[in-house]
Every structure is written in structure tokens, then in C-alpha cells.
Amino acid sequence: MNTSDSEADSYNERSALVECESPTIPSYNQDHDMSLPQETDTKRRRPVSSGLDEPGPVERERASTPDGEEEELTLKYGAKHVIMLFIPVTLCMVVVVATIKSVSFYTEKTSQRLIYTPFEEDPNSVGQRLLYSLLNTMVMISVIVVMTIILVVLYKYRCYKFIHGWLILSSLMLLFWFSFMYLGEVFKTYNVAMDYPTLAMIIWNFGVVGMICIHWKGPLRLQQAYLIVISALMALIFIKYLPEWSAWVILGAISIYDLIAVLCPKGPLRMLVETAQERNEPIFPALIYSSAMVWMVGMADSSNPDSADERLRNEGGALAQEGVESEDDAAQGGRRRCSAEEDLEEDRGVKLGLGDFIFYSVLVGKAAATGGDWNTTLACFVAILIGLCLTLLLLAIFKKALPALPISITFGLVFYFSTDNLVRPFMDSLAAHQYYI
Amino acid sequence: MNLERIPNEEKLSLSRRYYLGGFAFLPFLWLVNVLWFFREAFLKPTYTEQPQIKSYVKKSALGLIVWVAVLTTWITIFQHFRAQWGEVGDYLSFTIPLGTA
Numbered sequence: 001m002n003t004s005d006s007e008a009d010s011y012n013e014r015s016a017l018v019e020c021e022s023p024t025i026p027s028y029n030q031d032h033d034m035s036l037p038q039e040t041d042t043k044r045r046r047p048v049s050s051g052l053d054e055p056g057p058v059e060r061e062r063a064s065t066p067d068g069e070e071e072e073l074t075l076k077y078g079a080k081h082v083i084m085l086f087i088p089v090t091l092c093m094v095v096v097v098a099t100i101k102s103v104s105f106y107t108e109k110t111s112q113r114l115i116y117t118p119f120e121e122d123p124n125s126v127g128q129r130l131l132y133s134l135l136n137t138m139v140m141i142s143v144i145v146v147m148t149i150i151l152v153v154l155y156k157y158r159c160y161k162f163i164h165g166w167l168i169l170s171s172l173m174l175l176f177w178f179s180f181m182y183l184g185e186v187f188k189t190y191n192v193a194m195d196y197p198t199l200a201m202i203i204w205n206f207g208v209v210g211m212i213c214i215h216w217k218g219p220l221r222l223q224q225a226y227l228i229v230i231s232a233l234m235a236l237i238f239i240k241y242l243p244e245w246s247a248w249v250i251l252g253a254i255s256i257y258d259l260i261a262v263l264c265p266k267g268p269l270r271m272l273v274e275t276a277q278e279r280n281e282p283i284f285p286a287l288i289y290s291s292a293m294v295w296m297v298g299m300a301d302s303s304n305p306d307s308a309d310e311r312l313r314n315e316g317g318a319l320a321q322e323g324v325e326s327e328d329d330a331a332q333g334g335r336r337r338c339s340a341e342e343d344l345e346e347d348r349g350v351k352l353g354l355g356d357f358i359f360y361s362v363l364v365g366k367a368a369a370t371g372g373d374w375n376t377t378l379a380c381f382v383a384i385l386i387g388l389c390l391t392l393l394l395l396a397i398f399k400k401a402l403p404a405l406p407i408s409i410t411f412g413l414v415f416y417f418s419t420d421n422l423v424r425p426f427m428d429s430l431a432a433h434q435y436y437i
Numbered sequence: 438m439n440l441e442r443i444p445n446e447e448k449l450s451l452s453r454r455y456y457l458g459g460f461a462f463l464p465f466l467w468l469v470n471v472l473w474f475f476r477e478a479f480l481k482p483t484y485t486e487q488p489q490i491k492s493y494v495k496k497s498a499l500g501l502i503v504w505v506a507v508l509t510t511w512i513t514i515f516q517h518f519r520a521q522w523g524e525v526g527d528y529l530s531f532t533i534p535l536g537t538a
């Protein structure tokens with residue numbers, strides 16, 4: 001089957017990791033003495049994971065000013081973010097791996113291919129296979145680049161209706177068509193009789209409530225769940241329809257592309273970020289997963305309005321390609337309303353693009369499909385989580401939109417190939433000789 | 438989105454829209470309405486719009502129970518009698534299990 005172009009593009013826009021807003025308030029505040037910004041600098045550089053087990057400096061902070069409490073909160077919230085992103089990424093991967101292992105449809109190779117990978121790999125000749133997988137990758141990446149550039153151009157020229165329509169069409173397809181296919185295959189695997197009326201009700205309800213939650217307003221947890229589900233569905237489609245070697249090369253190529261597009265000054269995704277910053281508006285609902293957390297920050301000093309405004313501007317900037325519109329509107333609305341009061345409710349979280357979910361799951365899913373046993377799958381899973389941790393660490397240091405794919409995918413690929421070729425034969429021969437370590 | 442941060446009128450309008458939307462064969466929407474607004478309607482201290490939200494939640498719950506009953510009945514009938522219905526059963530079936538009559 002051929003997926004539409006909107007799919008290729010929409011998953012691309014999703015590859016970025018964005019911090020919701022800057023966590024350290026005192027450094028923007030001129031009223032504080034110089035010692036505080038220095039301490040905040042060192043605090044920021046300290047890895048978020050160790051923030052919890054260093055009571056000394058934290059105590060020092062606590063004793064100094066009321067903002068010392070915010071420092072503590074900053075550290076704790078940094079570590080919390082890592083956990084809050086681990087859970088959805090893990091869930092997505094679990095769904096994909098469970099489906100791959102149980103429903104054989106997604107591992108059956110068909111002669112159908114996506115139009116993005118037109119060259120068929122011939123299993124007999126290594127050289128030809130390699131060449132064709134490279135060609136497939138070039139086709140796919142060029143399609144992605146073209147789509148991204150079109151998107152940036154559309155955004156620059158304010159064709160919002162077109163972009164929104166495109167996004168809605170693409171999520172419609174995901175929520176209705178792909179989930180219909182998925183359900184059909186699951187029922188066939190478990191040999192369950194299903195009638196059309198009940199199926200129609202299920203798909204209709206799932207799809208419509210999904211559209212409402214993602215594009216309009218809905219409970220946060222439900223929205224997160226839907227985003228995880230559609231990422232998993234998309235990853236399954238990729239696992240099924242990408243040829244073997246092409247998939248691995250595409251994974252590598254797209255993480256390089258992600259790196260270039262987000263970090264280079266003329267990269268399309270970076271231009272998107274900057275345009276959004278200039279216009280100070282959130283972009284593109286339904287392309288980003290947000291792990292929002294709310295807590296009350298009490299601020300009693302008179303610089304409240306200044307720091308609130310600063311934070312508003314920073315949030316507008318840090319929202320990079322995507323934004324959960326309803327949440328951000330509510331967040332900004334809430335902040336404007338409450339800025340004069342002493343208690344300030346803030347919504348902080350890290351946003352991870354859906355493309356990242358998709359490609360992480362593709363990697364782990366392919367490891368589960370072709371890797372042979374659970375060692376490889378688990379190794380890839382751990383590798384991706386380590387990469388995500390490191391990326392979040394870098395995010396805490398640099399505080400701007402970062403590509404989330406490169407580190408994780410690199411670790412994942414390294415772990416996959418080394419586990420498959422080194423660890424697995426080792427474990428097998430250990431088991432064969434009954435030698436337990 | 439967080440219900441804490443929106444004003445009461447918006448909560449009411451949101452609950453009403455979810456209630457009205459559920460009439461389009463969407464019991465799931467009613468379920469979401471009940472679960473999401475349950476705390477607002479029943480466990481929060483009273484405010485002006487609360488009685489109306491409460492009524493929407495109750496009506497959504499009622500509609501949900503009706504739909505669940507209807508669907509359960511239909512599914513039971515279908516699963517039990519599918520094989521006996523012969524051609525009609527096959528026509529209605531999306532997936533037919535293998536290896537059974």
C-alpha cells in the first residue's frame with residue numbers, strides 16, 4: 001500500500017526535542033546579586049540525575065533567598081522530566097514490540113512497497129542489496145527534505161489553513177485507516193469473530209475522540225495516550241513496508257538529517273523555529289508530545305511581572321516546531337492572568353516530537369522482528385533510553401531545540417549490530433556448553 | 438489540557454459540547470465526559486456552573502449505560518448465533534475465525 005505524502009512529512013516535523021520553557025528564573029532577574037547567577041550556572045551544568053543526591057549546595061541555595069527553593073525545584077524537575085519522557089517512549093516501544101511478536105502480519109514481507117523506496121532489494125547479491133538500500137535511502141531522504149522545505153515555505157507565507165488541513169488529513173488517516181488495519185490483523189491473529197457494526201462503532205469512536213483530543217481540547221492523559229498509539233501505528237507501518245537493509249540505512253540517514261535540520265543556521269527545522277519565535281506563536285498541534293507538569297511557584301518579590309513576561313517570551317521561543325495549542329493557550333492565558341498575584345502556576349514540561357517516538361519504535365521493532373531473541377531487543381531499548389537521557393541532559397545545558405534522534409539512534413544501531421553479531425553467538429555457545437555466568 | 442486552569446464558563450461549555458457530541462454514536466465521548474468532569478461535578482466545592490455540569494455528567498453517564506447495554510446485547514447475540522445464521526452471519530462478519538463451524 002502506498003502511504004500519502006502527508007505521512008512522510010508530518011513525521012519529519014516531529015523530530016525534535018524542545019524544552020517547554022527556561023527553568024531558572026533568578027538568572028533573568030537583575031535584582032539578584034551576582035553569586036546567584038553563578039550558582040545557577042553550575043547547577044545547570046550538573047547532570048540532572050545527580051541533582052537529587054547533593055544536599056550540600058542545595059542547602060546553600062535554600063538558605064540564601066526564596067529563589068533557592070526554585071533552584072531545588074529546578075533540579076528535581078529536571079530529573080522528573082527524564083522519567084516523564086521515559087514512560088511514554090517505553091510504552092510506545094512496548095506496544096510496537098508486543099504487536100510485532102504476536103501479530104505476524106507486520107513481519108511478513110510482501111512485494112508491496114512504499115513509493116518512497118522504489119528499489120527492490122535482491123536477497124541474493126550483497127553488493128546490489130547495499131546499493132539499492134542506499135538508493136532507497138536517498139529517495140526517502142530527498143522526499144523528506146522536499147516536504148520539510150515545502151512546510152517551511154508554507155509556514156513563512158502564512159498558509160495556515162493549508163497546513164492545518166494537511167495535518168488533519170494525516171491524523172485522520174492514521175486514526176481511522178491504520179487502526180482499522182491494525183484491529184483487523186489483531187482479530188485475525190487471535191481468531192476472534194468480529195462483525196461490521198461493532199467494528200464500525202469501535203473505529204468511529206476511537207477515531208473521532210482521537211481527533212477531538214489531539215486537535216481540539218481533551219484530557220491530557222488521553223491526548224498523550226492517543227499520541228503514543230498513533231506513533232506506534234506509524235512505526236508498525238514503517239516496519240512492515242520498509243525493506244530490510246533500507247530500514248537500517250534510513251534510520252542512520254534520518255538521524256543525520258535531524259542533526260543538520262535542527263542545528264544548522266539554514267536548516268529548515270531551525271528556520272521554522274525562528275519564524276515561530278519571531279511571530280511568537282505556537283505551531284502545529286498534533287505533532288508533539290508534551291509531558292506537562294503543574295506546580296505552584298510562590299514569588300513574593302516585585303519583579304514578578306518582569307520575570308513573567310520574560311518567561312512568556314521564552315516559552316514562545318522555546319516552543320519550536322510544534323505545540324499543544326490548547327495547553328499552551330491555557331498556560332499563557334493563566335500566566336497573564338496570574339502574573340500580578342503572588343502564586344504563579346506554571347506549566348513546565350519537555351516536549352518531544354512524535355517523529356522521535358516513531359523512529360525509536362522502528363528501531364526497537366526491527367530489532368524484535370529480525371534480531372532473533374530478546375537480548376537484542378532489550379539492548380536496543382536500553383540504548384535508546386540512555387540516548388534520550390543524554391539528550392535531555394544536553395537540553396538542560398543548552399536550552400534550545402535539540403534533535404532527539406542522533407544520539408539515541410546511534411547508540412541503538414551500535415547496540416543492535418554488536419549484540420546481534422557478538423553477544424548473541426557468545427550467549428548461545430555459553431548456553432550450549434552449559435556454562436552459566 | 439488542565440481543567441484547573443480554565444474558567445468555569447469554559448468548563449461548562451466544554452462539558453456541554455462533549456455531551457452533545459456524544460449523540461453522534463459516540464459513547465466513548467460520553468465516557469470521557471464522565472471521567473474527566475466527575476471531580477469537577479461532584480467533588481469540588483460548589484460554584485455557579487456546577488449544577489449544570491453535574492447534570493451533563495449524569496446525562497452522559499445515563500447515555501453511556503444505555504449504549505453499553507445495547508452493545509453488549511448485540512455482541513452476545515452475534516457471537517452466539519453467528520454460526521447458525523449462515524450466509525447472513527458471514528455477510529456481517531469482518532473476521533471469520535478459522536477452524537470452527
